[in-house]
Amino acid sequence: MKLIQTLLVVALSGLSFAASAQWQWLDKDGRKVYSDRAPPSDIQDKNIIKRPGNYKAPVVAPAADAAVEGDAAAASAPVAGQAAALPASGAKPAGGLDKELEAKKKQAKEAEAAKRKADEERIAKAQIENCARAKQAKTTFESGVRIGRTNAAGEKEFMDDAARAAELKRIQGIIDRDCK
Known part of the structure; x- marks a missing residue:
């Protein structure tokens, strides 16, 4: 006890x-x-x-506009993480938080644009590779050489003229889509 x-x-x-x-x-x-x-x-x-x-x-991050305009109130405004330093009346701070929020939004937009650009570049690279493979396959099929494949049972079989024509049509579709 x-x-x-x-x-x-x-x-x-x-x-x-x-x-x-x-x-x-x-x-x-x-x-x-x-x-x-x-x-x-x-x-x-x-x-x-x-x-x-x-x-x-609080760490004060001087705003670029404040340095240009000489606005001391905006340069000494609290950082976004310092919400406790804001007036209790709910009034907006002297520009510091708004500018930081705008900077974060701009940075997020730039990151989104960079991601989108990287995805577009990746897709373009894949299309170039598909185009090159399709052109090579078309050349092979048009050469008249006998083309053999392995079936589901693991046996080797040769393509007949109908299968060759169907494969050429599929390859031409790939070329039309990816080779621009």
């Missing part, structure tokens, strides 16, 4: 450490604000008094 009480005390004390992970900052009027969430993006870093112990500052 004493062991269970000791474990319970240890577990509850561990929870108190998690509860102490609080943010403190000064708002625009100079008042101290306490929260378990990160301050809004309009709070300057110098006004943040206390951060949770394991908090790592």
